[in-house]
Amino acid sequence: MPGRKGTRAALACAAAAVMLVAPLAASAAGEPEIDLAADRFDLAPRIYTVTPSSEPGAINGPSSVKVWDADTNKLIKEVPVPSDRADGLSRPHHFMAVPGRNFAFVMAFAPSSSIKVFDMVTNEFTNEIPTGLGARHLEFDPNGAIAYSANFDGDSISVININAQKTMATIPVGDRPNYVEHVRTKNGPRLFVSNFGEDTVTVIDADTYQVVDTITVGDGPFNMAETFDHKSLVSADARSNTATFVDVNTLEVTDQIDIEGEHRTDLPASAFQRLNPRITPDGKWLLIGNQDASAVSVINIEERKLEKLIPAGLGADIAFFPKGPAEGYAFVTNRYDNFVTVAKLNGDDPPTFHKNIPTEKIGSHYSTFTEDWSQGIVSERPGRAYSVIDMTKLEETANVWVGGTPGPSEPDSSQDYTRAGPDMAVYVWFDRGKAMVHHERGEV
Numbered sequence: 001m002p003g004r005k006g007t008r009a010a011l012a013c014a015a016a017a018v019m020l021v022a023p024l025a026a027s028a029a030g031e032p033e034i035d036l037a038a039d040r041f042d043l044a045p046r047i048y049t050v051t052p053s054s055e056p057g058a059i060n061g062p063s064s065v066k067v068w069d070a071d072t073n074k075l076i077k078e079v080p081v082p083s084d085r086a087d088g089l090s091r092p093h094h095f096m097a098v099p100g101r102n103f104a105f106v107m108a109f110a111p112s113s114s115i116k117v118f119d120m121v122t123n124e125f126t127n128e129i130p131t132g133l134g135a136r137h138l139e140f141d142p143n144g145a146i147a148y149s150a151n152f153d154g155d156s157i158s159v160i161n162i163n164a165q166k167t168m169a170t171i172p173v174g175d176r177p178n179y180v181e182h183v184r185t186k187n188g189p190r191l192f193v194s195n196f197g198e199d200t201v202t203v204i205d206a207d208t209y210q211v212v213d214t215i216t217v218g219d220g221p222f223n224m225a226e227t228f229d230h231k232s233l234v235s236a237d238a239r240s241n242t243a244t245f246v247d248v249n250t251l252e253v254t255d256q257i258d259i260e261g262e263h264r265t266d267l268p269a270s271a272f273q274r275l276n277p278r279i280t281p282d283g284k285w286l287l288i289g290n291q292d293a294s295a296v297s298v299i300n301i302e303e304r305k306l307e308k309l310i311p312a313g314l315g316a317d318i319a320f321f322p323k324g325p326a327e328g329y330a331f332v333t334n335r336y337d338n339f340v341t342v343a344k345l346n347g348d349d350p351p352t353f354h355k356n357i358p359t360e361k362i363g364s365h366y367s368t369f370t371e372d373w374s375q376g377i378v379s380e381r382p383g384r385a386y387s388v389i390d391m392t393k394l395e396e397t398a399n400v401w402v403g404g405t406p407g408p409s410e411p412d413s414s415q416d417y418t419r420a421g422p423d424m425a426v427y428v429w430f431d432r433g434k435a436m437v438h439h440e441r442g443e444v
Contacts, residue, residue, distance in 0.1 A: 043121070043430035045070035045370070047377055047386065048104070049402050050081065052420030053092045054365075054381045055270065056109035059420045062088030065095070065106065066402060067123050070370070070377075070427060073388070073400045077123050081106060082116055092116075093136050095424050097437045098162060099144035104426075110134040110153035117165060120428060120435045132156035132170050139180040141189075141206070148180040148191060157193055159209060169209045173202040181224045182206060183233060186249045192233055194221035201235055203251055213251045218242035222275045227301055228283030236275035236288050243277065243288060243299055255304040261293025271315065271336055278319040280330070280345055287330060287343075287351070289316040296332055296343065298350050307350040313337030314411050317365055321345075324373025325392040329354060331376060333364035337411050340364050340378060340387075342394055360399035361385040361407050368427040369438045379425040383407035386425035 047068040052059045067077040083090040094107040095118070103126070106116040110133050117127035134153025140146070140162075147160040151170070157180055159169040175197030183190050189206035201221055203213040218237025221244070225234045232254065235244040241263065245255040263273070277288045279301070286299040295309040296316050315335030322331055330351060332341040339356040346352060361383025368377050369391070376389035380399075384407040388398040402422050428437050 043433070045427065045429040046076065047073075048095050048120075048426045048428065049379070049386065049422035049424070050092045050095050050106060051384070051403050051422045053094075054423040055420050056091045056093075057270075059089065059091045059109075060087075063090055063092050064403075065118060065123075065125075068400065070429075073398055079118075079123060079125065081108075082125055082128065083112075085111065090116075093423055094138065095426050096138045097426060097428060097435065098147070099140055101162065102433075102435045105129075105138060105147065107135050107138055107149065109136055113151075113154070115149060115160070127165050129160055129165055130167050131158040131160070137179050139182055139191075141182050142184070148182065150177045150180050150193065152176055152178060152196075157191070157204070171204060171209055171211070173204075173211070174198050174200045174214065177202070178221075179223045181226060181233060183226055183248050184230060190248065192224060192246075192248075194224050194235060196220055196222055196238070199237070199240075201233075201246065215246055215251055215253065217244040217246070217253065218256060220273075222273075223277060225277040225279050225286065228279060234277050234286060236277040238273040238275045241273070241275075241290075243286065243297075245304060257299055257304065257306055259288055259290050259293075259297035259299075260306060261290045261295045261297065261309055263292045264294075267292060267314075274317075274335075276318045278321075278330075280351070281321050282345075282347065284348065285345075285351060287319040287332070289318055289332065291315045291317060291335060294334075294337075296330075296341070296351075300350070310341070310343050310351060310353050312341040313339055313356070315363075316341065318367075319343075320367045320369075320376075322369055322373050322376065322391060324369075326373065326376075326394065331367060333367060333378060335363060335365055335381065337364075338362045338383075338409060340367075340389065355394060357389060357394055357396060359383075359387045359396050361387075361409055362411050363407065363421065366424040368425065370427055371429045371436065371438075373438075375427075377425045377427045379422045380407065381421040381423060383409075384421035386422060 063081045065079045091109040096105045115129045132151030132154030135149035136152040137150045139148045149158045174195030178196040181192045191204040193202040199219045201215045217235040218240035220239030221235040222238040288297040313334030314337045317333040317335045320331040330343040342354040343351040344354045361380045363380040363382040378387040
């Protein structure tokens with residue numbers, strides 16, 4: 001790609017909660033149909049996967065949303081992802097539960113130019129929202145009223161009115177926009193867009209939808225993170241292996257830090273560098289999954305310097321910060337390896353390696369958590385599975401195959417890592433008829 005461009009009723013916390021009521025459809029064959037009139041306030045928790053999803057080049061036919069019983073890990077229902085093509089191709093990517101609603105947005109690469117709306121009560125697709133080509137990733141505004149899609153294949157972003165389920169604007173940006181970050185600045189709300197195909201971040205006025213600046217950062221800005229003082233945005237630049245700090249008010253680059261590490265050159269093209277930055281809950285440390293160096297780069301945010309590298313697996317990816325029994329740890333996925341890495345958070349001192357949690361299949365990528373944080377649900381992309389992790393013991397208790405040819409259990413640098421497994425495995429529970437899910441980055 002480089003170049004071209006769980007205690008169910010007790011807790012009610014969630015950072016992305018989802019509201020809409022309709023009769024729940026029949027479950028899979030042999031399962032009883034649920035009468036929503038009697039059971040709307042006692043809907044059972046479920047896990048959602050979309051498969052095949054993730055790597056677009058490996059998706060050559062239809063995909064589906066699969067709904068899993070979160071207690072038994074048995075399939076409840078399978079729903080085809082809509083497509084207007086004869087071959088059923090849609091190339092879906094993320095399953096994004098929408099804050100304050102009972103529906104999710106299913107994102108996709110090209111050839112899709114829309115977001116599919118999935119009702120999590122009826123477990124059916126209900127609408128389609130036009131966007132630019134390849135609406136891959138999504139950001140919500142702080143009020144949960146507006147969503148912004150990064151249209152990776154269309155060099156644009158789209159602004160979506162969530163209540164109306166309509167696109168308000170599509171705005172041209174740079175090459176291969178990968179993520180959008182909504183930031184409140186002294187000059188008003190701004191949208192920062194990482195243009196992965198080049199070395200820039202586009203800045204847009206979130207009120208007028210006008211581009212106000214284009215900032216040169218490192219090469220291949222993949223993802224971003226806003227510091228907790230709301231003064232800086234960090235761009236994680238995958239091809240230059242740098243973290244670029246931008247002042248969100250002056251729009252000037254203030255620091256650029258090499259994330260270091262021994263970057264492997266023997267990996268297949270599908271394992272190209274991707275960098276996902278995450279900030280620890282105390283706001284002091286920036287953790288970047290340094291994928292081709294099998295490490296997590298730890299940056300001291302106040303001092304703007306690299307403190308250390310924590311050893312991790314091949315494809316060290318996203319740091320999650322659970323609460324509950326594992327609070328005080330970072331839970332780091334490894335995109336091409338057969339374990340999840342756990343780091344201990346140490347306050348003013350940098351995080352340290354704690355342990356690796358072996359998984360049956362390779363490719364941990366995205367984690368969600370049960371309502372009481374007692375379990376982690378981890379998608380495994382090339383492994384075509386999801387893992388259930390006991391967050392007290394920090395060990396895998398189940399591994400669930402989601403479809404397709406079963407993926408590998410051991411990493412091998414000669415493998416093609418484009419196997420299209422589930423990009424996400426999203427745990428959803430219901431509180432008085434409202435769908436709830438813990439936010440990706442660990443907030444509630």
